[in-house]
Amino acid sequence: MRIQPSILSADFANLESEFASISNADGIHVDVMDGHFVPNMTFGLPVVKRMQEITTLPLDVHLMIENPDFWAVEYARLGVFSVTVHFEACADLRSLIAKIRAEGARVGVAIKPGTPVSVLVPYLADLDQVLVMSVEPGFGGQSFIPESISKIAELKGLLVERGFATWLQVDGGISDLNIAGVAAAGADTFVAGSAVFGAKDRNAMISRLRDLALGGVH
Ligand code: DX5
Ligand code: ZN
Numbered sequence: 001m002r003i004q005p006s007i008l009s010a011d012f013a014n015l016e017s018e019f020a021s022i023s024n025a026d027g028i029h030v031d032v033m034d035g036h037f038v039p040n041m042t043f044g045l046p047v048v049k050r051m052q053e054i055t056t057l058p059l060d061v062h063l064m065i066e067n068p069d070f071w072a073v074e075y076a077r078l079g080v081f082s083v084t085v086h087f088e089a090c091a092d093l094r095s096l097i098a099k100i101r102a103e104g105a106r107v108g109v110a111i112k113p114g115t116p117v118s119v120l121v122p123y124l125a126d127l128d129q130v131l132v133m134s135v136e137p138g139f140g141g142q143s144f145i146p147e148s149i150s151k152i153a154e155l156k157g158l159l160v161e162r163g164f165a166t167w168l169q170v171d172g173g174i175s176d177l178n179i180a181g182v183a184a185a186g187a188d189t190f191v192a193g194s195a196v197f198g199a200k201d202r203n204a205m206i207s208r209l210r211d212l213a214l215g216g217v218h
Helices: 012-020 045-054 068-077 093-102 117-126 148-162 179-185 202-217
Strands: 002-005 028-033 059-064 082-086 106-111 129-133 167-171 189-192
Touching: 002 028, 002 202, 012 045, 028 045, 045 059, 045 068, 059 068, 059 106, 068 082, 068 093, 082 093, 082 129, 093 106, 093 117, 106 117, 106 167, 117 129, 117 148, 129 148, 148 167, 148 179, 179 189, 179 202, 189 202
Parallel strands: 002 189, 028 059, 059 082, 082 106, 106 129, 129 167, 167 189
Antiparallel strands: none
16 A cells, blocks of 8 residues: 655645655655646646655656646656656557656556546556546545546456556545545555645654555455
8 A cells, every 4th residue: 555645735845845744655746737738737847857856755747737748758757756647638648658668667547537447448458557536637635536436446346357466546535534445445556635744744644544545455
């Protein structure tokens, strides 16, 4: 069970100390938004480059941008741990997956709440992780969409059937109130923004989330 705090909820003026406050995390989820694919805008390549330079934690880059066919490879080239692109935004997903992997990054594909799990089936064998968005991408602090549970369970079933060790990641509205149920449905990698950064003791919250997720499958 992996917990990846989303820095979308962090203080962007103090990233170094914000990173230090989540040292217990399995990775840092980095939300790149362009104001086009999603209404919100965050930061781009130069900022992620600096993040990669100042932390030893693996960066999990989630690209909510148009034209990932061009940009995703540039992020992979920074040496980040993983790069996830949105199915809905890609023109040639198969070749993009190969190009990202050629740069040494793990490859993920995300689907929005309205996109069915079935679109991922042709690509499953080539992916290191799949991301089920459990809110409409764009903003932190939204409520978990309950219908996501059945999508997670369906995707988990497809992965188990094929014997794939692909990570199943969930992003949006994850907290200590629902993580056990989401883990029970089959997720193993959890993005949590407001739940972690809003906690008094962030590392304690990360441990708590991990324990609750483990409890969900036992
Ligand atoms: C939403 C982002 C998420 C967001 C999650 O578009 O992709 O990563 O930061 O934030 P919470 O955990 O607050 O829903
Ligand atoms: Zn995200």
